[in-house]
Amino acid sequence: MKPIAPKAENNPAEEEAGGILSIDLAALAANYRALKKRAGGAQCAAVVKGDAYGIGLKPAAQALTLAGATTFFVALLNEARHLRAVCPAAQIYVLNGLAPGMAGEYRTLRAEPVLGSWPEIEEWDQFARSVSGDCPAAIHIDTGMRRHGLTQDDATAFAGRLKTLHFKPSLVMSHLACADDPKHPMNAKQISGFRALRNLFPGIPASLANSAGLLAHKDSLFDLVRPGIALYGGHAVLEAENPMKPIVRLDLRVIQVRHAQAGETVGYSAEFTLKRDSRIAVAAGGYADGIPRAAGSNDKRAGAEAVVAGKRCPLLGRISMDLITIDVTDIPETGVKRGDLVTLLGEGIGVDDLAAHAGTIGYEVLTSLGKRYSRLYRAG
Numbered sequence: 283m284k285p286i287a288p289k290a291e292n293n294p295a296e297e298e299a300g301g302i303l304s305i306d307l308a309a310l311a312a313n314y315r316a317l318k319k320r321a322g323g324a325q326c327a328a329v330v331k332g333d334a335y336g337i338g339l340k341p342a343a344q345a346l347t348l349a350g351a352t353t354f355f356v357a358l359l360n361e362a363r364h365l366r367a368v369c370p371a372a373q374i375y376v377l378n379g380l381a382p383g384m385a386g387e388y389r390t391l392r393a394e395p396v397l398g399s400w401p402e403i404e405e406w407d408q409f410a411r412s413v414s415g416d417c418p419a420a421i422h423i424d425t426g427m428r429r430h431g432l433t434q435d436d437a438t439a440f441a442g443r444l445k446t447l448h449f450k451p452s453l454v455m456s457h458l459a460c461a462d463d464p465k466h467p468m469n470a471k472q473i474s475g476f477r478a479l480r481n482l483f484p485g486i487p488a489s490l491a492n493s494a495g496l497l498a499h500k501d502s503l504f505d506l507v508r509p510g511i512a513l514y515g516g517h518a519v520l521e522a523e524n525p526m527k528p529i530v531r532l533d534l535r536v537i538q539v540r541h542a543q544a545g546e547t548v549g550y551s552a553e554f555t556l557k558r559d560s561r562i563a564v565a566a567g568g569y570a571d572g573i574p575r576a577a578g579s580n581d582k583r584a585g586a587e588a589v590v591a592g593k594r595c596p597l598l599g600r601i602s603m604d605l606i607t608i609d610v611t612d613i614p615e616t617g618v619k620r621g622d623l624v625t626l627l628g629e630g631i632g633v634d635d636l637a638a639h640a641g642t643i644g645y646e647v648l649t650s651l652g653k654r655y656s657r658l659y660r661a662g
């Protein structure tokens with residue numbers, strides 16, 4: 283694989299960085315194509331909010347566009363601006379809706395707010411009345427999430443006002459709260475509720491499914507699907523196999539290998555006691571780089587692992603801001619030395635594995651990927 287795309291601004295050189303974050307854009311494109319296939323007749327959009335779940339908005343959007351994506355979802359107007367700079371022809375939706383007073387800027391960027399409350403609808407409608415030409419926007423209806431979106435009564439009232447509006451909704455959408463758990467009764471409730479509501483908006487495309495909806499709920503696909511985490515290789519559906527390819531790999535530089543004796547403790551608060559004479563590799567990444575602090579270990583519980591010279595090795599003690607300590611006693615002396623790389627993500631360790639050791643989810647591990655790494659984007 284060859285590196286592509288300009289490296290991010292201020293991207294440190296590999297020799298200077300504590301870690302190397304490699305992002306496989308060919309795998310991202312393959313994931314998009316696989317999801318698009320599963321979407322059948324529905325359009326497959328791509329959710330690229332949160333800097334494309336931490337991997338980098340611009341390179342991700344370029345790779346997804348080459349793979350065939352034409353519709354994108356971001357969370358914020360500012361993200362829409364960055365996206366527009368690399369995708370001049372894309373349809374862009376802004377999930378968090380209309381930022382007050384900013385309607386003109388959405389229109390300039392050709393970004394469509396996802397309107398999820400009366401105040402947003404009123405503001406957008408007044409703006410649409412004041413300008414000539416179309417002002418498309420999406421409408422979000424709440425079917426159970428109780429976060430964003432019109433209530434079902436308000437959606438019904440809104441449907442009655444469609445003819446008097448100064449803009450035409452381009453999409454009617456809702457969001458699944460429990461799609462990662464296929465057995466949860468909320469799914470069927472939301473899907474049937476949404477089916478009834480979308481009928482109030484004839485001729486307007488409808489969208490409900492996130493990654494888990496797309497992968498586990500065939501009846502949630504409607505006209506357009508909105509996968510995010512699955513594009514980035516994350517595990518969307520609990521208790522099912524993850525069919526997606528991993529796209530991130532994280533290697534950290536060893537800054538020293540040291541010896542310590544049985545009975546001594548490692549790290550802050552002396553919470554991990556060595557049970558044998560040990561060799562410890564100290565590697566240059568910590569919670570300031572997004573490695574979850576909760577993934578450390580102590581005398582009561584094991585923590586995350588790293589792959590060193592082809593072998594899984596446990597992390598010892600707490601994760602510091604800039605460093606982790608790894609038990610390499612089982613690796614031959616010649617197998618690991620200062621300057622070598624150890625793998626925290628990759629070689630069979632996925633973002634969800636690291637997340638599980640920290641009581642969090644792959645989404646959070648991805649979106650926390652640090653800014654101090656040397657980032658390498660690779661295409662096939």
Ligand SMILES: *Cc1c(COP(=O)(O)O)cnc(C)c1O
Nearest residue numbers: 329457492493494508509510511
């Ligand atoms: C983030 C988000 C998605 C994508 O969800 P994934 O679980 O990452 O696939 C889809 N729709 C909405 C409204 C979202 O906020």
